[in-house]
Amino acid sequence: MNDSGPVSDLIVDANWLADNLLDSSIRIIDTRVGFEPRPPGPSNFFQMKEEFLKSHIPGSTYFHMVDDLSDPEGLFAFAMPHQSKIWKLLSLAGINNQQTIILYGNAVTSSTHRCWWVLKNAGVQDVRLLDINFEQWTELDLPVESGESRFPVSDFNGGPEEHWTATKQDVINSLDDPTVKLVNSLSAEQFIGQGQHYGRPGRIPGSISVPATELIDFSSGKFREWEAISSIFELAGAHKQDKLITYCGGGIAASTTFFALHVLGFSNLSLYDGSLLEWGEDPDLPLELD
Template sequence: MTAPVRYAHPEAIVDTQWLADHLRDPALRVFDCTTYLHYETGTGRPYRVESGRRDYEQGHIPGSAFLDLQGELSDQASPFNFMMPAADDLAARFAARGVGAGTRVVLYARGNPQWATRVWWMLRAIGFDEAAILDGGFDTWRAEGRPVETGETRYPAATLVVRPRPGLFVGKEEVRAAIGDPGVCILNALAPDLHRGDNPRYGRPGRIPGSVNVPALSLVDAATRALGPPEAVAAAFAAAGAAPSQRILVYCGGGIAATLDAFLLHQLGYRDVAVYDASMSEWAKDETLPIERG
């Protein structure tokens, strides 16, 4: 009999009942990470970024604070949205928001868990391992009729020691060098139309040559926003040709959806996974980089 597939790091996924039972824990730090992308045409940019703060102010999980991913946790000097800051800089920003030694962090979002997994992956990259994703996020919390509040929460500042894991984010040079390498799987987390090259949202339509497609949203229940069951998620990656023995480089449009695939690969026991941070926002506009369609 084949052993059932299980997520390898269940401590990094909590459900709404667990969170409801632990909301009064003084060491708990809960953050709404919601961001919205408004896709536009004719503007020269793939989308407009909107912070989810307004929705947070109108109602959020009691005791949770808000993290503005683009405005607060991203490299403001970069020409691309959502880029990872230097590790020391990012750690200082998290510490100012109450993340540090002795704290347990739960991250959630509205509509799409990729915003929570992005923050989770960033925390992991600087060596903080006491973070978890709320399965189903705010959507499930509200659907279950659980309480919300409108007052803003600010946690006291903490001390966060940086223990960088430099291999968790990569740039275009490592991705380009990986093309055609059988020891590396380049994996696209974008929707199929973008992977095929039917949609020019990011500039030149198409994909990184040789990359395979596991759309991030295909790994999430469309109704509940809960993460897919381990068996189905594992089957999706296996069908695409992503093997646990390979280094997996995941990309998308701007390094967000890619973190949902990366988080679930990590949960399935893949040991060598990285996110191409600038992703197609950079690749599609750089004429020196190869691209393929079809």
């Protein structure tokens, strides 16, 4: 992919993409999902393949966060799948690891960030986000098409896994480690134990609060100004020398927070994949309430 256009390291300008849709070094993935909360358990992120077939960015392939990029046999909802599943999925889609993958979604923005995190965690070399969602793309009257593009099957060979996943034991160990900070990505209401919860209300002890909703405009899919986002983390107590573990209800909102921290240059990062869906199931594990 030629980076001479207005493309950041991880976020791609929509007009630039519209001008480069025929570039064979780029592959575009549509990650749109519908959303239905189902407290006190995991929310329902349902497929939008029919909507994709009616209209999408030209050349896109559809991946579903749950069916394609989660482990159906995992110990908790939305669990990170094995690397081999990701590589097979990409091979069947005709994608190779020399191509740049650009993801876009809809107003359920965190699901797109989750797809980015899963792909990168599985050793996919170059994965980026479109700077706006599909609704904004159509409002700008940028190109769309219907149907489904077909590509020859490839033999995807990725790199080593990023090891961006924190386990339940990692989080337990962090409770007595002052060098580790847990970043709760849920709403301020959920942080204090109110509103929707995931089995048991509350937060993991010692957590700091950085709601994913404060980092992004969910109507457009755009992140806020990065200087403002940096200030949000600083005021919450997250610093670049810290080891940070992001979490939420099921690892979705935490992917938004993780992505933002990664863009800002935080390097000692992981995401608690099981999040409160796993933590809350164990009555022996503590949760704080206000």
